[in-house]
Amino acid sequence: MTETPLAPSTARMIDYWLGGRHHFPVDIAAATAFEGAYGPCAAIFRSLRDFSGRVVSHLEAQGIENFLVFGAGVPTQGNVHEVAASAHVLYTDIDPVTIALGQEILAGHDRAGYAFGDATAPDGIDPAAIASFLPGWGREPIGVVFLGLAAFLDDPTLARALDQLHRAVPAGSMLAFDFDGQELADHPAALAMMGEGFHMRDPAGFPALLGNWRLTVDGAVPVARWRPDGEPADVPDAFYGGLALK
Numbered sequence: 001m002t003e004t005p006l007a008p009s010t011a012r013m014i015d016y017w018l019g020g021r022h023h024f025p026v027d028i029a030a031a032t033a034f035e036g037a038y039g040p041c042a043a044i045f046r047s048l049r050d051f052s053g054r055v056v057s058h059l060e061a062q063g064i065e066n067f068l069v070f071g072a073g074v075p076t077q078g079n080v081h082e083v084a085a086s087a088h089v090l091y092t093d094i095d096p097v098t099i100a101l102g103q104e105i106l107a108g109h110d111r112a113g114y115a116f117g118d119a120t121a122p123d124g125i126d127p128a129a130i131a132s133f134l135p136g137w138g139r140e141p142i143g144v145v146f147l148g149l150a151a152f153l154d155d156p157t158l159a160r161a162l163d164q165l166h167r168a169v170p171a172g173s174m175l176a177f178d179f180d181g182q183e184l185a186d187h188p189a190a191l192a193m194m195g196e197g198f199h200m201r202d203p204a205g206f207p208a209l210l211g212n213w214r215l216t217v218d219g220a221v222p223v224a225r226w227r228p229d230g231e232p233a234d235v236p237d238a239f240y241g242g243l244a245l246k
């Protein structure tokens with residue numbers, strides 16, 4: 001049983017907004033306070049998770065069978081292994097409570113696992129976890145899932161991390177990314193709650209951070225408008241995302 005955390009986590013707040021069961025009172029309190037400053041969040045995060053689902057399905061349809069997920073958060077509510085049910089998935093994060101929760105949720109799963117992984121030092125991921133959960137590592141194209149994470153990295157750190165990942169994976173690998181636009185600029189109390197290490201970005205400037213990753217023709221667009229299934233969800237353009245190819 002995972003230990004009750006003292007501090008909230010954005011990942012577990014998202015689980016709360018998605019209607020999941022894997023969060024604690026401290027996460028609900030933080031989510032409620034944030035909504036008090038910003039407004040309702042459930043539809044926005046549902047649209048973000050739906051984007052993740054469409055991107056992962058697309059990668060699976062392109063033949064990607066191994067997914068390495070950074071800043072993974074809680075592996076439920078339509079997360080990668082639930083969408084790509086026959087794929088191999090290694091989820092990683094740096095938050096010990098979230099990692100323990102993820103390992104508890106995935107215990108006994110033969111194709112999806114959870115390990116410590118710092119996106120700014122991807123070479124540090126436990127090779128045993130890679131061997132167990134990414135059998136195609138080093139041989140086959142990898143789906144690198146980098147969602148909900150860019151906001152916590154400044155530009156040089158993000159660009160360096162994406163560059164390291166580009167070098168680590170074979171040609172044909174694909175990067176699913178998102179980033180926060182400037183929605184919170186009009187909500188200073190909510191922005192303050194995100195702390196000083198939170199980075200909003202101008203969508204026009206983001207592609208430059210991709211380095212050698214080649215952005216697909218879909219571009220970096222509001223997530224609800226990335227290859228929507230039918231009419232895009234009617235939510236603010238809080239998050240932008242897309243796909244890039246090695």
Ligand SMILES: C[S@@+](CC[C@H](N)C(=O)[O-])C[C@H]1O[C@@H](n2cnc3c(N)ncnc32)[C@H](O)[C@@H]1O
Binds near residue numbers: 009014070094
């Ligand atoms: C907003 S949550 C996103 C969770 C999930 N990816 C999603 O989109 O719903 C951000 C996650 O990134 C993790 N994180 C923050 N900095 C990180 C880093 N340097 N490397 C890996 N994970 C990080 C946090 O612990 C947290 O679980």
